[in-house]
Amino acid sequence: xxxxxxxxxxxxxxxxxxxxxxxxxxxxxxxxxxxxxxxxxxxxxxxxxxxxxxxxxxxxxxxxxxxxxxxxxxxxxxxxxxxxxxxxxxxxxxxxxxxxxxxxxxxxxxxxxxxxxxxxxxxxxxxxxxxxxxxxxxxxxxxxxxxxxxxxxxxxxxxxxxxxxxxxxxxxxxxxxxxxxxxxxxxxxxxxxxxxxxxxxxxxxxxxxxxxxxxxxxxxxxxxxxxxxxxxxxxxxxxxxxxxxxxxxxxxxxxxxxxxxxxxxxxxxxxxxxxxxxxxxxxxxxxxxxxxxxxxxxxxxxxxxxxxxxxxxxxxxxxxxxxxxxxxxxxxxxxxxxxxxxxxxxxx
Numbered sequence: 035x036x037x038x039x040x041x042x043x044x045x046x047x048x049x050x051x052x053x054x055x056x057x058x059x060x061x062x063x064x065x066x067x068x069x070x071x072x073x074x075x076x077x078x079x080x081x082x083x084x085x086x087x088x089x090x091x092x093x094x095x096x097x098x099x100x101x102x103x104x105x106x107x108x109x110x111x112x113x114x115x116x117x118x119x120x121x122x123x124x125x126x127x128x129x130x131x132x133x134x135x136x137x138x139x140x141x142x143x144x145x146x147x148x149x150x151x152x153x154x155x156x157x158x159x160x161x162x163x164x165x166x167x168x169x170x171x172x173x174x175x176x177x178x179x180x181x182x183x184x185x186x187x188x189x190x191x192x193x194x195x196x197x198x199x200x201x202x203x204x205x206x207x208x209x210x211x212x213x214x215x216x217x218x219x220x221x222x223x224x225x226x227x228x229x230x231x232x233x234x235x236x237x238x239x240x241x242x243x244x245x246x247x248x249x250x251x252x253x254x255x256x257x258x259x260x261x262x263x264x265x266x267x268x269x270x271x272x273x274x275x276x277x278x279x280x281x282x283x284x285x286x287x288x289x290x291x292x293x294x295x296x297x298x299x300x301x302x303x304x305x306x307x308x309x310x311x312x313x314x315x316x317x318x319x320x321x322x323x324x325x326x327x328x329x330x331x332x333x334x335x336x337x338x339x340x341x342x343x344x345x346x347x348x349x350x351x352x353x354x355x356x357x358x359x360x361x362x363x364x365x366x367x368x369x370x371x372x373x374x375x376x377x378x379x380x381x382x
Contacts, residue, residue: 098171
């Protein structure tokens with residue numbers, strides 16, 4: 035049910051949050067852990083080269099060109115929500131099929147339909163196609179380590195871009211197949227971060243919200259204890275386009291609030307000077323992860339099985355959600371069971 039007084043974006047987030055809290059079998063999408071930590075640009079840079087650095091890590095993206103059968107066509111640096119969605123789509127198809135070759139046309143339509151985006155030649159579809167082509171053309175350089183031992187990895191995530199031409203009157207370049215480089219594909223299988231597809235759909239309007247959601251999905255489950263992250267640290271990692279930390283904080287908090295609305299098990303608190311991140315279940319629990327690769331296996335090994343819904347009384351669930359509407363009751367139940375098991379094992 036929607037609220038006519040709210041914007042379409044707020045209604046979409048509310049609907050997604052309701053579904054996520056009620057249903058533990060999401061349609062899983064995947065993002066590479068690298069792009070959960072160092073994000074693509076949010077708006078198209080003036081230069082054909084984009085760089086983002088944080089601590090001892092850096093990414094450099096160089097816009098490329100594609101051959102359309104007659105001439106080379108310059109592609110922009112991938113920027114904004116659509117390239118993020120396109121990258122999630124490509125990664126998800128590769129992880130699901132365990133194959134580096136992605137049949138884009140057929141799978142892209144299904145993916146966009148899952149996101150509620152227009153696939154009938156509308157603006158969303160054209161923007162998504164352009165994002166796919168920008169990703170296919172770009173080259174990336176990854177930098178790691180300090181001055182004592184710097185490492186540079188030069189890679190082109192998409193090795194082959196096989197396009198076909200439609201429309202005799204006005205040729206249109208659109209991919210039939212995309213093949214990931216072996217280096218990127220192998221690394222993806224080891225570092226694929228599971229995301230809830232319903233959350234991704236709810237956040238399609240905002241690159242900042244998608245970045246916040248992906249960051250929390252990657253970071254929170256690895257924590258052993260609470261960690262306070264200051265605003266200036268988030269600014270260095272995600273807000274280098276903003277010269278003013280105060281302006282970045284405002285935009286970042288908007289994205290964080292949207293991300294947390296569709297990540298109910300995330301334990302994140304706003305405190306003086308920043309955010310307090312607490313150990314949390316990932317957005318996709320172990321019973322929902324469908325593939326046996328990389329991070330998915332790691333998540334399965336680390337997390338206790340969430341309690342089955344039937345183990346809790348209906349009145350208990352209702353009372354819990356009245357008191358703590360943003361918490362995942364089954365995640366809390368699982369945490370309690372683990373704590374209780376530890377207490378029972380101690381000698382009396």
